[in-house]
Amino acid sequence: MASLLAVVCLLSGLLAPGYAISCAQCLTTTSTSCGSSALKCASNLVCISIYQSTWTKNGERKQFIRGCGRKRDCDKSGVFSIPESKYRFSATCCDTSSCTPKTPVLPDFNFNLTTKTCTYCVSSTDTDCKSEQVMNCTKNEEKCATQNSIITAGSNKQKSSVRGCASKSYCELKEQKSESGGIKTNIVIKCSACTALYSALTLLITVTASIMANVF
Template sequence: MSSSTMALIAVLCVLSALTATGYSFSCQLCVASDQTTCSGVNILCPTNYVCGTKLSNMTISGTSTLTVNRLCSPPDQCNKSGSVTIPGGTVLVGMSCCYTSECNPPMPILSSMTDNSTNGITCRSCLTVNSNECYNSNTIRCTGSETKCLLQNTKITGTQPVTVAMRGCATEDICSFGSQSFNSSSFTSTYNYICTSRSIRTYSLVSAPTLVLFLLVKFVL
């Protein structure tokens, strides 16, 4: 039996024991852009959550921006990575976790988008501000392993409130993130990932303004 398999079994055994009794970890909450680390305050996570690190790499017109977020995470969202294609750009997202109070999750490994061939899936494609909904007749052809149509909406309150919704193509691991909520003394944020497997028959490619995408998607994922 390989060492990686043994480590996975050990983690599952620990989680199984903790879930049976219920547990509350203390984890660090922070967010930062253009770097791969951040620091903040420790908060008490909801029962049965673990400590996670979420890394996003957004590329718009050849320019990439990293965003790192340390947070409380449900165990079923851990150790996954995937991609999203939206009008004018792509976003790679990864989540890693650790399983004790105040632990330091490893930096997630992001997936690579090496397959640019169309896969027969066509999704709605749009981006709206100040709304939880996003719908129009624009579509985008999906490529590679992005076989799901994604509706992702974000609501952030605090000194810089924002509500954003978008549609595009996504890998299955992105869809597994489901709903995520983060709370601190200065802001609250809610992220919802809703996916379907339905393909739209019509096709017209839309390109959103680069500056709008750059400013908004930093908060969205």
């Protein structure tokens, strides 16, 4: 699930002619507050705070990030999961120089599986991974999502892809682009509806009830 941490690319803090505001720039894994240095933002950006977390069977890792971001990414939160790994994020913004966005609140992890299903896969070498493996989604995951990432540094290009269950709000992120320190990142999130399947037990009960109705 490490590739999902690329949502940090909401931070499109580019040094551009005619910058509008300055925002704190920082990253911490120990709190939800930081702000050691200032970053000049492009004229179409605002100050953004992102709180994100990745859960695996080995524990949970959290990151809090501040920088420049796009207005359309403000006040968003969402979840994404593959088997044995879950990711969640929340983003808040403010639009005046040196302002401090309100602290983002992470959405709750949900571990209660439903009959909604999606295929899942992870690839660190290509985009748009495909798989016939199926996973069950949780109640707050209404969509099947594929996140394709391309990170370019000079002549080097790294492609990756992950497919799984996601919340509707995660899908609203759509395409994310950024460039910082000579590294370009392009992330595309594509979503579709989950497939609703009856469990074997539900199917057995339905068939049995039908037989009983015909017999009696």
